[in-house]
Amino acid sequence: xxxxxxxxxxxxxHIKYGFYFLYMFISALYIIGLFMCPYEYKGFAASIIIxxxxxxxxxxxxxxxxxLERQEGLHRFWGISPLKPLEYVLSKAVxxxxxxxxxxxxxxxxxxxxxxxxxxxxxxxFMGSVVFNIIGLIIASYARSVNHYMLIAIPPVTxxxxxxxxxAFGSIHPLLEISPGTALWRMIGYSLGIADTPVLWVWGxxxxxxALGLYYANCRIPxxxxxxxNQKA
Amino acid sequence: xxxxxxxxxIGLRQIAKDGMLFVLIPAPFIVGLAFRFGIPLTNRLAEDMxxxxxxxxxxxxxxxxxxxxxxxxxxIAAFLMLEERDEDIxxxxxxxxxxxxxxxxxRIGVPMLWAFVSxxxxxxxxxxxxxxxxxxxxxxxxxxxxxxxxxxxxxxxAANRVEGLALSKLMGISFLGLFIVWFAPAPYSFFASFxxxxxxxxxxxxxxxxxxxxxxxxxxxxxxxxxxxxxxxxI
Numbered sequence: 001x002x003x004x005x006x007x008x009x010x011x012x013x014h015i016k017y018g019f020y021f022l023y024m025f026i027s028a029l030y031i032i033g034l035f036m037c038p039y040e041y042k043g044f045a046a047s048i049i050i051x052x053x054x055x056x057x058x059x060x061x062x063x064x065x066x067x068l069e070r071q072e073g074l075h076r077f078w079g080i081s082p083l084k085p086l087e088y089v090l091s092k093a094v095x096x097x098x099x100x101x102x103x104x105x106x107x108x109x110x111x112x113x114x115x116x117x118x119x120x121x122x123x124x125x126f127m128g129s130v131v132f133n134i135i136g137l138i139i140a141s142y143a144r145s146v147n148h149y150m151l152i153a154i155p156p157v158t159x160x161x162x163x164x165x166x167x168a169f170g171s172i173h174p175l176l177e178i179s180p181g182t183a184l185w186r187m188i189g190y191s192l193g194i195a196d197t198p199v200l201w202v203w204g205x206x207x208x209x210x211a212l213g214l215y216y217a218n219c220r221i222p223x224x225x226x227x228x229x230n231q232k233a
Numbered sequence: 234x235x236x237x238x239x240x241x242x243i244g245l246r247q248i249a250k251d252g253m254l255f256v257l258i259p260a261p262f263i264v265g266l267a268f269r270f271g272i273p274l275t276n277r278l279a280e281d282m283x284x285x286x287x288x289x290x291x292x293x294x295x296x297x298x299x300x301x302x303x304x305x306x307x308x309i310a311a312f313l314m315l316e317e318r319d320e321d322i323x324x325x326x327x328x329x330x331x332x333x334x335x336x337x338x339x340r341i342g343v344p345m346l347w348a349f350v351s352x353x354x355x356x357x358x359x360x361x362x363x364x365x366x367x368x369x370x371x372x373x374x375x376x377x378x379x380x381x382x383x384x385x386x387x388x389x390x391a392a393n394r395v396e397g398l399a400l401s402k403l404m405g406i407s408f409l410g411l412f413i414v415w416f417a418p419a420p421y422s423f424f425a426s427f428x429x430x431x432x433x434x435x436x437x438x439x440x441x442x443x444x445x446x447x448x449x450x451x452x453x454x455x456x457x458x459x460x461x462x463x464x465x466x467x468i
Contacts, residue, residue, distance in 0.1 A: 017399060146394050152252075
């Protein structure tokens with residue numbers, strides 16, 4: 001129940017700051033781009049667009065959200081909040097993943113205008129986005145400012161993006177397969193009919209990174225908040 | 234002027250503390266180097282494997298390169314200002330001699346001088362297409378002014394750093410004009426002429442023409458004046 005209240009609050013916050021409106025607009029631009037794209041490249045272009053923007057949008061915004069919450073003094077109330085660290089982290093990650101999934105479905109439904117596996121597309125973008133958002137939140141907890149966040153986020157974001165792009169462009173290597181970005185691209189690619197059936201391993205990588213991320217965030221987030229506010233009893 | 238420079242130094246110390254200087258100074262040159270050697274190499278591979286060449290779009294890559302440093306500097310300047318606003322430091326400046334235009338000069342104007350010099354150097358050193366000195370100079374001027382307008386857009390509309398992040402996403406759209414010059418046929422491409430990047434593309438594609446350069450300056454001036462008025466009303 002506490003989780004759903006937090007989730008509702010976060011979604012309201014995203015609506016207030018215009019994230020939904022912004023992503024409808026950005027999705028519309030991508031859709032126009034896909035209309036102009038030659039037919040044979042449309043599916044591939046859509047998969048790259050979804051992977052590099054909607055799926056990763058949370059890791060871009062979460063730094064600002066965390067830093068604004070800290071500056072507004074919200075973290076000082078952590079000591080008296082009934083919310084558990086895991087609920088806080090999941091609420092942040094899931095609320096932003098909604099926008100990612102919505103944007104991805106819109107881009108495919110209007111931009112590609114073909115029947116695709118929407119259930120798998122939604123589930124994979126949602127899952128991948130949750131993983132990226134948790135990683136983003138952990139990085140944000142070390143940041144001093146938005147500029148600092150953008151700087152320290154470069155290495156992890158590069159590590160998430162490059163293996164998936166290499167795989168998408170045809171480079172195959174077992175090491176690339178242990179990246180959650182690659183796993184996400186394979187799932188998106190399959191749902192759009194441009195990649196092979198994702199093996200169990202792909203789902204395993206996503207679940208593994210989500211679990212590791214949640215475990216680390218569960219330790220890191222309360223510690224970061226305690227340095228700013230009261231300790232939880 | 235002395236006070237403005239003092240305020241600029243305070244901002245510089247802040248972004249140095251965040252480590253952004255280590256990115257801002259070498260990044261344009263690293264990107265330029267990567268473009269200069271990476272793109273012709275990719276082009277050769279594409280020609281061998283698919284009989285397809287990127288060379289007709291080398292000008293577009295140069296346009297992207299010349300706009301990169303000003304937009305990067307614009308983003309850093311905008312977030313520095315938004316953080317000062319979020320932390321109410323901006324309000325304190327308003328009761329000092331460095332309020333208003335002096336504040337904007339310190340936070341946006343001076344960093345943009347670096348962006349201008351950097352754009353000139355990067356395009357001169359790493360350009361892929363044949364560009365005259367006048368084209369390099371005029372495209373650098375328009376892209377620097379575009380950076381100023383983008384920075385002003387973020388600080389005039391965003392109420393805090395989260396809204397700033399959302400608006401900074403729209404900075405990417407400022408590249409749209411550049412792409413339209415190459416991919417949309419005239420006269421339809423002129424629908425994008427309200428975007429300063431359209432004129433950066435025009436100058437690079439057609440060479441410096443006094444009318445294109447003047448229209449580029451005019452489009453930047455309109456956007457800068459509009460956002461500055463909004464910013465001044467806000468503080």
